[in-house]
Amino acid sequence: MRKNKIRKLVSISLAMLTVLSFTACGSSSKKTDTATLKDVSFPLKETATLKMLTSAPSISTQDPNERLIFQRLEKETNVHIDWTCYTDDQFPDKKNLALSKKDTLPDVVFNAGMNNNDLLRYSKQGVIIPVEDLITKYMPNLSKVLEEKPEYKKMITAPDGHIYSFPWIEELGSGKEAIQAVGDIPWINKKWLDELGLQVPKTTDELETVLKAFKDKHPEGKNDVIPMSFIINNGDQDPAILLGAFGFGDNADHYLVTNDKKVVYSTTQDGYKEGIKWLHKLQEEGLIDQEAFTQKWDTFVAKGKNDRYGMFFTWDRANVAANKEDYIPLPALAGPNGNVNVPRSNGYGFDLGRCVVTTADKNLELTAKWIDKLYEPLQSAQDNWGTYGDEKNQNVFELTENKTLKHLPLGAASPWEVRANQFVSGPLAVLDSYYGKYTTSPDDAQERLDILHKTYVKDMKADYNYPPVFMSQEDIEKLTQYETAVKAYTERKKAEWILNGGIDEEWDSYLKEMDNQGLSKILEIKQKYLDSYFAK
Template sequence: MENSMKRSVRRALAVMLIAVTAAGSLAGCGKGSTKTEQKVLTDVSFPLEETATLSFITSASPTSTQDPNERTIFKRLQEKTNVEIDWTCFVSDQFADKKNLALSKKDSLPDGLFNAGMSTYDLLRYAKQGVIIPVEELIDQYMPNLKKVLDENPDYRKMITAADGHIYSFPWLEQLGSGKEAIQAIADIPWINKTWLDELGLEVPTTTDELVEVLKAFRDSSPEGRNDVIPMSFMINKGGEDPGFLLGAFGYGDPGDHVVVTSDKEVVYANVQEGYKEGIEWFHTLQQENLIDPEAFTQDWAAYVAKGKSGRYGMFFTWDSGNIVSNQDDYIALPALAGPDGTVNAPRQSGSATSGVDIGRCVLTSACENLELAAKWIDLMYEPIQSVQNNWGTYGEEGKFNIFELKEDGTLAHMDLGTESPVEVREAQAVGGPLAILDSYYGTVTTCPDDAQWRLDILHETYVKDMKEEYVYPVAFMSQEDAELVTQYETEIRKYAEQKKAEWILNGGVDEEWDAYLEKMEGLGLSKFLEIKQKYLDAYFAE
C-alpha cells in the first residue's frame, strides 16, 4: 500500500510538472523578479548542497519590518536549510486586496502564500480556478511533522478536508485549553477600572443597573482628579473591541460572527433575537447619558490605544488589557452581568471549542515546480520548537527584547513581558504562518506564556461558570456551492445588522424599526443562511 501511495504521488507530481512546463516560463512574485527555471529536487534533505529558492507572499504589521529575511527566525531557517525565500510582503491592513490582485495574475504566481488568510470559500474558489493545488499527498509523503499532528488529532484532519476529499492548505493550530476553558472562548472581555472603583467607594457591578450607576460615577466624580474621563469606550463591530459581551445580560449576547448554537443544537442569529433588541435599547440609554465614548463608532486602533495609554478609560473591551492601557494593574475583568430579568450569560465565540484553528493559513500555487522542496520546507514549521517560535517570537537577539530564553535542555522559556505590550513585542519577532502548538508542548517544549496563563485563569475563575450555552458553532468545511451561498448571504446580512447596531446605539429607534429590520434581514437571505449552517452543524454532531 505504501509503494502504491508513493507511485500515486509521483504520478500526480509528474502530471503537475508537465502542465507547468507546457505553460512556459512563469514570472515570479517578489521584488519584481522573474521566476527562472530551477532544477526540480527529489530526495530532499536539509541543508541542501546547493542553494535553492522558493517564492512566497506574506504579510507583516506596519509597525514591524517589511522584509521577512531580516527576521532572526527566517535567517536561522535559511542557514538550516540553504533555501532562500523570495518574499513579497504586504502590510497587514492592505493584505487582502494586495493578495487578491497578486493571485489574479496567473502568469506571475509565487510558489505559495505563507500567511494566506484564506477562508474555506477562498480555498475552494482558488482551487477551482487552478490557482492553488491540493496538498494531502504531499502531507502524507513529505511532511512527517504535520502528518503526526493530524494522525494524533483526527478532528484537525477532518476540519481541513474539503467535501471533495482534498486538503488545499496547511493550517495554523494553537491549543490553549479546550471547550469552555479554551483561551479563545471569549474575545471581547470587558475591563473595568478597579482603582477608580476603590477610590469612589464602589463595588464591582453585578447587574446592568449597577453598571450604569458606576459609569455615571466615573463621569461625574473626576477620579484621580481627571477631567477627561471616558466612562466606557469600544470599537463598534470590531471583534474583540466590540461591546457585544454585555448583551449576554439580555439573552444570547452578540459574539463576533453573530452566530449562536442553542442548548438544543439549533443555529440562531443573535442580532434578530428579542433579547438583543432589549440590549440595544439599554446601550442607547448609555449613549443618551453620555456614558459612551462619542468616538466609539468611528475610531481606529491607534486612537483607541492612545486614549487607553493616557489612562482615560473607566471601562473598555479587548482581548488583553495590556494591549490598550499602560496601567494594566488598575483594571480587572468585569464578570458577566445580570440583566433586568436576572439573565446572566457569558457569550462564547464560534469555533473556540477546539482552541485556535485557521484552516487557510498557507497554500501552494500551481506555479510551484519544486513541490517536494516546498512541502519539506513548510513541514519544518511544524517541528514543535519551530512552531513555538513562529507563533510567539524567538531568543538570542542582541540589544532587543526577546520573547524566549533558550534553556540548557533545549526548551524555550517565556521571558517576563514586563510593561511591554504583548502584541507589539510578538509582532517584532514572530512570523506566523503554518504551525501547530499542542497542549502537550507546555512543560516539554516551552512554557505557557504568562499572559496566556493569566487569561486562562481569568476565564476559569470569572467566566466559565456563566457560559450558559453548551455548544458553539464548530469549524466546518462546506462544499463550494454552500460556501459560496453562505458567503453571499452572510456578507449582506452582517453588513446590514452591524450598520443598524451602530445606528441604534447612537441614535435610537430599534423598537420602532424592529419589524422592518427583521423583514429586511429575511429578504437578505437569513433563513437560507441559517439552513445551510444548520446542515453542517447536524453533520458535525452526527459523526
Template sequence: MKKRMKKSLSVLLASFMVLSAVACGSKGDGAAEAVGKGSDGNPVDITFPLKETATLSFITNASANSTQNPNDRVIFQRLEEKTNVHIDWTCFVEDQFSDKKNLALAQAKSLPDGLFNAGMSDYDLLRYAKQNVIIPVEELIDNNMPNLKAILNENPEYRSMITATDGHVYAFPWIEQLGSDKEAIQTIGDMPFINKTWLDELGLKVPTTTAELEEVLIAFKEKDPAGNGNTIPMSFIINGGNEDVSFLMGAFGKGFGDVPDHIAVTNDKKVLYTATQDGYKDAINWLHELQTKGVIDPEVFTQDWSTFVAKGKAGRYGLFFSWDSANIAANVDDYIPLPALAGPTGTVSVPRQSSSATSGFDRGRSVLTSNCKNPALAAAWIDQMYEPLQSIQNNWGTYGEKDKFNIFEMTDSGMLQHMDLGSESPVEVRQAQNVAGPLAILNSYYGTYVTSPADAQYRLDWIKDIYTKDMIEKYVYPNVFMSQEDTDTVTQYTTDLDKYVNQKKAEWILNGGVNEEWDAYLEKLEGYGISKYLQLKQTYLDKYLAE
C-alpha cells in the same frame, strides 16, 4: 494523473533527488495536483540543509509597525541557515493585505510559489482551487511533510477540518491549542476590563448587574478620576471583534448576547442568529440609554485601533474591551476582568465565540500556487514550520536576538521559556519578532517544549475562574468546511446580513429607534435570506454532531 518531469532548482538537487516535482498534473476537471513523488513512484527525498541553495517565492504580510522585509527577521535568518532555502518574499502591509493579495493572485503568469500568511477564507480556497490558482496538497502532506502528517494522525479532527467535501486539502493550517472546550482561550474575545483603582478611590464595588454598572459609569463621568475632564467611562470599537461591546449583551433575554458572526447554538442543538433575538434588541436599547447619558466614548463609532490604544495608554478608561488589558491599559494593575453581569430579568450569560471549542484554528493559513516549480521542496520547507520549537517561535517570537526585547530565553534543557514582558505590550513585542504562517502548537507542548505564556495563562485563569460558570450554552458552532456551492451561498448571505446588521447596531446605539424599526429590520433580514442561511448552517451542524 498526467506526470511531467520538472527542471530542478539546482544541479545538485537534480543529482541527489532525481527530482520529479510533479507540480502540475491534470485530472478530468483540470485541477492541478502535486503528489511529491519522483518518476519511480516514491516520495521525493529532501534532506535539510540542502547542499546548494535553492530559492522559493512567497507572499506574506506584516504589521505596519514592524519590518516589511521578512528576511530581516531572525527567525527566517535561522531557518535559511537550517535549510539552505532562500525565500524571495513579497510582503504587504497587514491592513492592505486582502486587496493586494487578490490583485497578485489575479496575475496568473507571475504567481509566486505560494502564500505564507495567506489569509484565505473557505470561499477563497475553493474559488482559487477551481480556477487552478492554488493546488491540492494532501499527497504532499503524506509524502513530504512528516511533521504535519504526524500532527494530523494524532489529531484526526484537524485532518477532517482541513479536508474539503471533494476530498482535497487546499491549504496548510494554523493550530494553537490553549485550553479546550469552554476553557479554551478563544472562547471569549471581547473581554471587559474595569478600572478597579478608580472603583476603590470612589468607594464603589465591582458591579454585578447592568444597573450597578450604569451607576458606576455615571460616577466615573461625574467624579472624573482621570482629572481635567479626561475620564472616559466606557470605550470600545463598534463591531470591532475583540474590542466590541458585545460581551455585555449576554445579560439580556435568554443570554445569547452577540458574537462576531452572530451565530449561536441552543442547548437543544438549534442554530440561531443572535442579532434577531429579543434579548439583542433589549441590549441595544440599554446601550443607547448609556449613550444618551454620556458614559460611552463618542468616538466608539469611528475610532481605529491606534486611537483606541492611545487613549487607554493615557489612562482615561473606566471600562474597555479587548483580548488582553495589557494591550490597552497604561497600568494593567489598575484593571480587573469584569464578571458577567445579571440583566434586568436576572439573566447571567457569557456568550461563546463560534469555533472556539476546538482551539485556535485557521484552515487557510498557507497555500501553494499552480506556478510552484517544486511543490515537494516547498512542502518540505513549510513542514519545518510544524516542528514544535519552530512553531512556537513562529507564533510568538524568538530568543537570543541582540539589542531587542526577546519573547523567549532558551533553557539548558532546550525548552523555550517565556520572558517577563513587564510593561511591554504583548502584541507589539510579538509583532516585532514572530512570523506567524502555518504552524501547530498543541497542549502537550507546554512544559515540554515551552512554558505557557504569562499573558495566556492569566487569561486562561480568568476564563476558568471568572467566566466558565456563566457559559450557559453547551455548544458553539463548529469550524465546518462547506462545499463550494454552499460556501458561495453562505458568502452571499453573510455579505448582506453582516453589513446591514452591523450598520443598524451602530445606528441604534447612537441614535435609538430599535423598537420602532425592529419589525422592518427583521423583514429586511428575511429578504437577505436569513432563514435559508440558518437552514444551511443547521444542515452542517447536524452532520458534524452525527459524526
C-alpha cells in the same frame, strides 16, 4: 560578392543564435532536472532554491532572510528561499495580482491568508494544487498533528475530499477555556470604585449606579470622565458581552449555537431587544461615550491613555489603559430577570489557508519536507512567537539546558512589537500538549487564560460555539452575498437603536426585513454544515 558576404554573416548569426538558444534551453532543462529532487533529506548536499510570496508587519524588516529563524532553517536544510515580501496592509492586493499571472507564479504563498472560497476558486483556476498526498508521503510532523487532533483534518478538508492548504494552529486552552472564548472583556476602573467606596457591580442595575457615580462624583477630581466607552460593531471593542444578562447575548459575528446544536442569530432574539433598550437607557443618561458610534481605534486608545474611562471593552487592557493595574475584568452581570450568561465568541486559534503550493512548483517533495519542518514542536513555537539568541532584537525565548523554550519577560515592551521583529508566522501548530514539554505559555496569554477561567467560564451557558467548517464554493458564495446585506443592516440598526431608541416600535418590521435580506437562507446553510460537522 557583397550579397554573399551578407548571407554568410546572417547564416553565422543564425547559427550562433541557435547554439545560444539550445544552450539556454539546456540550462533551463538542467535546472528543472536538478530541482526535482527525490528522497530528500536535510541538509541537502547542494543548495536548492524555492520561490515564495509572503508578508511582514510594517514595523519589522521586509527581508525575511534577515530573520534569525529563517537563517537557521537555511543552515539546517540548505534550502534557500527567494522571497517576495510585502507589508501586511499591501499584501492582499499584491497577492491577488501575483496569482493572476500564471507564467510568473511563486512556488509557495507562505502567509497566504486564504479562506475556503479562495482555495476552491484558485484550485479550479489551476493556480494552486491539492496537498493531501504530500502530507501523507512527506510530512510526518503535520500528519502527527492531524492524528492527535483529527478535528483539524475535518476543518482543512474541502467538500470534494481534497486538502488545498497547510493550516496555522495555535491552541491556548480549549472549549470554554480557550483564550478566544471571550474577546470583548469589560474592564472596569477598580481604582475609581475604591476611591468612591463602591463595590464591583453584580447586576445591570448596579452597573448603572456605578456609571452614574463615575459621571457625577468626578473620581480623582477629573472633569472629563467617560463612564463607559466602546467602539460599536468593532469585534472585541463592542459591548456585546453585556447583552448576556438578557438572554443568549451577542458576539462579533452574531452566530450562537444552542445546547441542542441549533444555530441562532443573536440580533433577532427577544433578549437582544431588551438588552439594546437597556443600553439606550444608559445612552440617554449620558453614561456612554458620545464618540462610541464613530470613533476609530487611535481615538479610543488615546482617551484611555489619558485616564478618562470608568469602563471599556477590549481584548487586552494594557492596549488601552494608562495603567493596566487600575482595571479589573467585570464579571458577568445578572439582568432584570436574574439571567447570567457569557456569550461565547466563535474565535479559534486556527487559520485554514495559511500556506498554499502553486502549480508552478516542480519540486513538491522538497517543498513539502521544508514546510513540514515548520510543524516540528520547537520550530512551531518560534515561528509563532519569536526566537532566542538574537543579538539585534529583543528575544522572546531562552533555550534552556534541556532544550526547551522558555518565554522571557518582556518588561515594559509591547508584546506585539517584540514578536513582530522575530516571528515568521506561516504554517505551524502549537498544541496544548506542547506546554511544559517543549515550551512555556506566554505570560500575557497565561494571564488572560487565568482571567477567563476565574471570571467567565462558570457563566458560559453554551456548550458549543460555531466551528470553522469548509463549505462548497456554491454555498460560501451564497452565504457571503446574504451575510453582507444582513450584517450591515443589523449592525446599523443596533447603533441607531442604542443612540435614538425605537426598537420596540420597529422590531416586527426589522425581523421581516432581516428575513427579506436572507437571514433564513443563512441559517439554513450554517445549520447544514454544523450538522455535518457533528455527524463526522
